[in-house]
Amino acid sequence: MYVAVKGGERAIENAHAWLAEERRGNPDIVELSIAQIREQLALAVNRVMAEGSLYDPDLAALAIKQARGDLIEAIFLIRAYRTTLPRFGASRPVDTGAMACDRRISATFKDLPGGQILGPTFDYTHRLLDFKLAAEGAVPQAATRDAGTGPVPHVADFLNREGLIEDAPPVDTPPPDLTREPLEFPADRALRLQALARADEGFTLGLAYSTQRGYARNHAFVGELRIGSVPVEMDIPELGFAIEIGEITLTECETVNQFKGSKTEPPQFTRGYGLVFGQTERKAISMALVDRAMRWQELGEDDQGAPAQDIEFVLAHADNIQATGFLEHIKLPHYVDFQSELELVRKLRREAGASQLQEAAE
Amino acid sequence: MTERAYNFAYLDEQTKRMIRRAILKGLAIPGYQVPFASREMPMPYGWGTGGVQVSAAVLTPDDTLKVIDQGADDTTNAVSIRSFFQRTAGVATTTATRDATVIQTRHRIPEEPLREGQILVYQVPIPEPLRFLEPRESETRKMHSLEDYGLMHVKLYEDIARHGHIATSYAYPVKVEGRYVMDPSPIPKFDNPKLGNMAAIQLFGAGREQRIYALPPYTQVVSLDFDDHPFEPSKADHPCGMCGGTDSYLDELIVDDAGGRMFVCSDTDYCEGRQAAGHKGKDAA
Helix, strand or coil, X not given: CCCCCCCHHHHHHHHHHHHHHHHHCCCCCCCCCHHHHHHHCHHHHHHHHHHHCCCCHHHHHHHHHHCCCCHHHHHHHHHHHHCCCCCCCCCCCCCHHHCEEEEEECCCCCCCCCCCECCCCCCCCCCCCCHHHHCCCCCCCCCCCCCCCCCCCCHHHHHHHCCCXXXXXXXXXXXXXXXXXXXXXXCCHHHHHHHHHCCCHHHHHHHHHHHHCCCCCCCEEEEEEEEEEEEEEEEECCCCEEEEEEEEEXXXXXXXXXXXXXXXXXXXXXXXXXXEECCCHHHHHHXXXXXXXXXXXXXXXXXXXXHHHCHHHHHHHCCHXXXXXXXXXXXXXXXXXXXXXXXXXXXXXXXXXXXXHHHHHC | CCCCCCECCECCHHHHXXXXXXXXXXXXXXXXXXXXXXXXXXXXXXXXHHHHHHHHHHXXXXXXXXXXXXXXXXXXXXXXXXXXXXXXXXXXXXXXXXXXXXEEEECCCCCCCCCCCCEEEEECCCCCCCCCCCCCHHHHHHHHXXXXXXXXHHHHHHHHHHHXXXXXXXXXXXXXXXXXXXXXXXXXXXXXXXXXXXXXXXXXXXXXCCXXXXXXXXXXXXXXXXXXXXXXXXXXXXXXXXXXXXXCCEEEEECCCCCCEEEEECCHHHHHHHHHCCCCCCCCC
């Protein structure tokens, strides 16, 4: 006997309670603190801040804890929180040339003013499991050196002096705001960069990789990759000048790309640009490659039909919160639509069967 | 209980104003998709964020809200959205179609005819009826502005040539007031005739796709068809097993291991109302 299923409400409450229990895991094991996540899972925290578009390591750590380590879920929590925050205004553009660099490398020059600083990188670690980490213990102190006091100029500026790289003059028009205006096409570069800065790391990586493998290939040199902190300044109307309101860590990547010239542009190097919250260099490099690929039209390059060149395709699918929501919504009941499909398929099969019978008889 | 930390119905007043403007524009140009700056909501995209934002923008403290998914008030996502508004707006809720002033729905139009003063809010996954014929938004917007719907007619014609029927059973495209081709959201085509000339206001919200569109009361809505292949609403050819109704949309249930089936109204309020009035189907206890 059929009884209408009631109690969705109870089921949801129970599911939430079970989820909370699973999140905590075995209560005999010490609970993770927000500070532990912030300090020891810092790269996860950085990714959540970057794709969540909110610079707050403690909130990102809380989101990671609440999401049981599912970073896209954590990013979602941060985004949903972010939209409820009031807006006081916009900061001044940060000056990455004045960055206090923890890391700064150039793949295009062996040495350069400001020097090459490896910083805390996985790059030259051998990927061998370090079983010592399974046991708790103190970490030996890393060697220190006084930070250089000289400026760390951008590599692209050196090339620019010779006119070898395309000029990137400052633009005065305020950038559009993706979070306050609906995304509309064509999207200008500021909007594209904004979308890429919060785009899914995996998606951006895959697209960037595809350009390296020949889908809109545009050989990229890492002109420069720098990670460090920059002051954030804001104009305060009552004061009439800008004051520093805090400091954030950024990863900036500028690529230098081959360019043989086109109908409209002389042969010169061109640029791709990536700027992301926190230490997130895989994302920043990927972003720079995809940015460069999407610039084909303004540089008079051919449309190769490559995914990374397709601005509408990239921007419409790069946001993991949109993507995961829509992907996962197919878990919701669809039996009304399925029922109408059932009716249709049955009808088509009936008619196909009838016409086959008729053909056999003829 | 209202959670005080948030504004009435969750969204801040500036955001609501932005959404109301989009709604008003939508009502002024029936069937036209108005871009709006959809917000990230505390539920996932694809789970009704467009409908929730539209409902949040139209709800007032005096409203009575009904939320249905697949026609039913008790499906999990309907329960979840209803409790969201109970928490954030503290509005009265109901399962009775006639008592509601705002009805948020996913995939169905209630069986009971709506009246003036009611608002029906649809959750829309893909607002663009031309999307599966042309994936680019820049192209489809152009096609709408030029009223270039040839591609859609060719698609429907090809269906007939191949299958003998238009092979679309839900989200069946309609033309609004002879101008815009519109996606009615994934309602079964059984519901399409209810769209036109409806006394209530119909609002469509697509959160992820950042679009709102609308049908003011008594708008002409025509399901696309051909003279020699007229539109046909369809449903399972059975009476409801619980209330015996023959004119409501039915869900098919598998009731035993041998594949035995029964058919019941998808609109739970309608079915319960009929049962309370003494109607009885063959499977009713």
